[in-house]
Amino acid sequence: MLKIDNLHARVEGKEILKGLTLSVNPGEVHAIMGPNGAGKSTLGNVLSGREGYEVTAGSVTFNGIDLLALEPEQRAAAGVFLAFQYPVEIPGVNNTYFLRAALNAQRKARGEQELDSMQFLKLVREKLKVMQISDELLHRAVNEGFSGGEKKRNEIFQMAVLEPKLAILDETDSGLDIDALKQVAQGVNAQRSPERSFLVVTHYQRLLDYIEPDFVHVLAGGRIVESGDKTLALKLEEHGYAWVREHGEPAGASA
Amino acid sequence: MSSESTDTATIALRDNAEVAEALGRNYSAGFVTEIEMTGLPPGLDEETIRQLSAIKREPEWMTEWRLAAYRHWLTMPQPDWAKLKIDPIDYQALSYYAAPKKKPKSLDEVDPALLETYEKLGVPLHERAALAGVAVDAVFDSVSVGTTFRKQLADAGVIFCSMSEAIREYPELVQQYLGSVVPTGDNFFAALNSAVFSDGSFVFIPKGVRCPMELSTYFRINAQNTGQFERTLIVAEESAHVSYLEGCTAPRRDENQLHAAVVELVALEKAQIKYSTVQNWYPGDENGVGGIYNFVTKRGDCRGAESKISWTQVETGSAITWKYPSVVLRGDRSVGEFHSVALTHHRQQADTGTKMIHIGKGTRSKIVSKGISAGRSSNSYRGLVKVEKGAEGARNYTQCDSLLIGKRCGAHTFPYMEVKNPSAIVEHEATTSKISDDQLFYCRSRGIGEEDAVSLIVDGFCKQVFRELPMEFAVEAKKLLEVSLEGAVG
Numbered sequence: 001m002l003k004i005d006n007l008h009a010r011v012e013g014k015e016i017l018k019g020l021t022l023s024v025n026p027g028e029v030h031a032i033m034g035p036n037g038a039g040k041s042t043l044g045n046v047l048s049g050r051e052g053y054e055v056t057a058g059s060v061t062f063n064g065i066d067l068l069a070l071e072p073e074q075r076a077a078a079g080v081f082l083a084f085q086y087p088v089e090i091p092g093v094n095n096t097y098f099l100r101a102a103l104n105a106q107r108k109a110r111g112e113q114e115l116d117s118m119q120f121l122k123l124v125r126e127k128l129k130v131m132q133i134s135d136e137l138l139h140r141a142v143n144e145g146f147s148g149g150e151k152k153r154n155e156i157f158q159m160a161v162l163e164p165k166l167a168i169l170d171e172t173d174s175g176l177d178i179d180a181l182k183q184v185a186q187g188v189n190a191q192r193s194p195e196r197s198f199l200v201v202t203h204y205q206r207l208l209d210y211i212e213p214d215f216v217h218v219l220a221g222g223r224i225v226e227s228g229d230k231t232l233a234l235k236l237e238e239h240g241y242a243w244v245r246e247h248g249e250p251a252g253a254s255a
Numbered sequence: 256m257s258s259e260s261t262d263t264a265t266i267a268l269r270d271n272a273e274v275a276e277a278l279g280r281n282y283s284a285g286f287v288t289e290i291e292m293t294g295l296p297p298g299l300d301e302e303t304i305r306q307l308s309a310i311k312r313e314p315e316w317m318t319e320w321r322l323a324a325y326r327h328w329l330t331m332p333q334p335d336w337a338k339l340k341i342d343p344i345d346y347q348a349l350s351y352y353a354a355p356k357k358k359p360k361s362l363d364e365v366d367p368a369l370l371e372t373y374e375k376l377g378v379p380l381h382e383r384a385a386l387a388g389v390a391v392d393a394v395f396d397s398v399s400v401g402t403t404f405r406k407q408l409a410d411a412g413v414i415f416c417s418m419s420e421a422i423r424e425y426p427e428l429v430q431q432y433l434g435s436v437v438p439t440g441d442n443f444f445a446a447l448n449s450a451v452f453s454d455g456s457f458v459f460i461p462k463g464v465r466c467p468m469e470l471s472t473y474f475r476i477n478a479q480n481t482g483q484f485e486r487t488l489i490v491a492e493e494s495a496h497v498s499y500l501e502g503c504t505a506p507r508r509d510e511n512q513l514h515a516a517v518v519e520l521v522a523l524e525k526a527q528i529k530y531s532t533v534q535n536w537y538p539g540d541e542n543g544v545g546g547i548y549n550f551v552t553k554r555g556d557c558r559g560a561e562s563k564i565s566w567t568q569v570e571t572g573s574a575i576t577w578k579y580p581s582v583v584l585r586g587d588r589s590v591g592e593f594h595s596v597a598l599t600h601h602r603q604q605a606d607t608g609t610k611m612i613h614i615g616k617g618t619r620s621k622i623v624s625k626g627i628s629a630g631r632s633s634n635s636y637r638g639l640v641k642v643e644k645g646a647e648g649a650r651n652y653t654q655c656d657s658l659l660i661g662k663r664c665g666a667h668t669f670p671y672m673e674v675k676n677p678s679a680i681v682e683h684e685a686t687t688s689k690i691s692d693d694q695l696f697y698c699r700s701r702g703i704g705e706e707d708a709v710s711l712i713v714d715g716f717c718k719q720v721f722r723e724l725p726m727e728f729a730v731e732a733k734k735l736l737e738v739s740l741e742g743a744v745g
Contacts, residue, residue, distance in 0.1 A: 076701055
């Protein structure tokens with residue numbers, strides 16, 4: 001589904017990703033872990049097409065198409081979703097209205113029928129149950145005045161409505177207390193399916209207690225230096241990232 | 256390429272920023288109506304005014320009123336205090352009267368070319384096709400070409416007709432109120448308007464009557480080298496209510512055209528007047544060639560206790576906008592409101608705002624101004640809140656927000672306050688923000704294209720003001736902003 005091959009990317013002239021290779025199949029959950037500055041957020045931003053991230057080498061294909069050639073909105077329509085580390089506020093724009101505009105823009109781009117307000121409302125109601133989000137949140141402006149937990153839950157709720165093929169969760173656990181973390185994880189788990197893949201980008205192992213990954217990768221120095229199953233995350237927790245650096249750097253260099 | 260066909264083409268090609276850029280601003284009202292016209296040759300002197308008054312079959316007092324205004328105007332310099340760069344205007348090069356040759360006796364006789372014009376603009380004049388519940392007065396260049404729903408309004412006791420007709424049919428009312436809010440010598444442009452005003456609407460709502468429908472006037476400039484000098488007067492007697500809306504468009508032309516209007520509102524005790532404007536005069540092209548010079552004096556007088564006047568304006572057109580709809584809060588506990596969205600793009604310049612003059616006790620005013628600047632435009636808010644000595648317990652709240660799109664535009668705020676009563680409370684809040692890259696990327700990452708994302712963000716920014724507009728016009732205003740912002744990013 002997603003094939004990243006030898007990806008190099010620069011931000012403000014500084015090379016952050018230095019030959020990242022990763023393959024994700026449908027239905028798989030991959031956790032990307034790594035120390036600060038390893039390039040975790042850069043990966044999510046490059047995949048979703050944020051401006052200012054310059055790809056200097058390598059390729060990314062998504063279901064056979066060249067993902068890097070697409071505009072951000074085209075990537076969304078193709079099924080890529082980025083849950084932001086810092087969701088953005090859009091004052092005065094109703095949350096439901098925003099989401100409907102997004103869904104219909106995607107559907108239109110895919111040549112599907114747009115949903116009218118009744119159909120959309122029905123869909124929203126179904127998804128609300130899964131996410132345990134209060135109605136009230138829907139009537140407020142996009143992320144405006146939301147608490148940290150509300151913002152993250154809103155991201156996952158958007159994901160539920162937009163039904164992407166690949167969801168990238170960028171440090172979704174940051175700034176959440178344990179209850180909020182559980183709620184967010186529950187929302188994510190409810191959306192796991194044999195067709196949908198996840199890239200869970202996180203600094204800490206604790207999120208993976210609730211979202212159980214099929215694979216864990218360690219990102220350091222712009223490359224994946226170690227891959228394994230979920231036990232790798234536990235090892236990291238035990239030994240810290242310093243261990244990876246010593247342990248994994250040569251392997252990464254040869255990748 | 257005709258402007259109407261670019262409309263659909265641009266929507267289809269929205270994804271292609273280059274094409275959108277090439278098409279530049281999409282002004283769908285830019286067409287010209289081919290119709291036989293009659294009028295006065297260019298030039299302005301006392302003789303012109305006498306001729307104008309004669310064509311309109313005005314009584315002697317009206318002619319004298321105009322001449323007095325003209326003599327006053329000659330002594331006044333054109334104001335230059337606004338933050339606007341205005342090319343010199345040659346008042347002798349303008350024609351002060353232009354009208355379609357055929358004079359219809361009723362709506363059924365209106366020239367089909369005119370009906371078609373208004374149809375294209377989305378303002379059908381046939382009553383069966385007309386907007387439900389909205390009566391329309393259509394002003395084409397210097398004359399009113401028709402007013403709909405007159406009978407239904409007359410049954411309710413409401414007078415809604417052109418100003419020319421009102422001068423002939425209701426001279427006492429006109430004499431009593433005309434110039435009582437904006438005196439002939441109020442300012443340069445008001446004096447000019449008083450001398451040469453051609454047409455506009457007259458509305459009179461008698462005591463205790465709630466006007467049964469929305470009233471609206473649609474102003475259209477069509478003729479070349481012609482100034483439009485509209486004059487509108489709305490009087491709401493005790494406890495009367497009325498909601499009025501005006502719309503304005505003009506063809507695309509390379510010359511600048513002058514529009515100098517005066518609007519006077521009078522609200523007696525417990526009366527309420529809601530006045531909404533959607534101003535979409537031709538703004539000129541992306542290099543600032545052509546466009547309307549819009550110099551407008553709008554003022555409401557809350558003459559009676561507990562009366563209320565509220566101005567709502569959506570200003571997207573004109574090369575230059577100079578406009579400060581104001582409220583004189585004379586009656587005790589009267590209320591004045593000003594809700595404004597002013598959008599400038601390309602080389603447009605706007606200097607607009609309001610004046611709230613608190614005279615009566617317990618008077619309240621509220622100002623919400625939203626300025627949006629894009630391209631190389633300049634957008635200024637200028638507002639005065641004045642509290643006179645006797646205005647015990649007066650309150651004002653002003654909120655003034657600016658939104659910048661791009662790096663080459665300017666937004667300015669000039670708030671003035673004069674408070675002579677210590678019990679008054681005057682609040683002012685101002686913000687300036689930019690559409691951030693983060694906001695745009697957030698929308699795009701959800702599948703919303705760049706131009707739609709800008710529209711969405713701007714719409715959110717303007718929400719407070721759009722809420723004040725009558726429903727159909729809020730939709731219209733939103734669409735207008737979208738079209739006006741085309742090519743603003745990328």
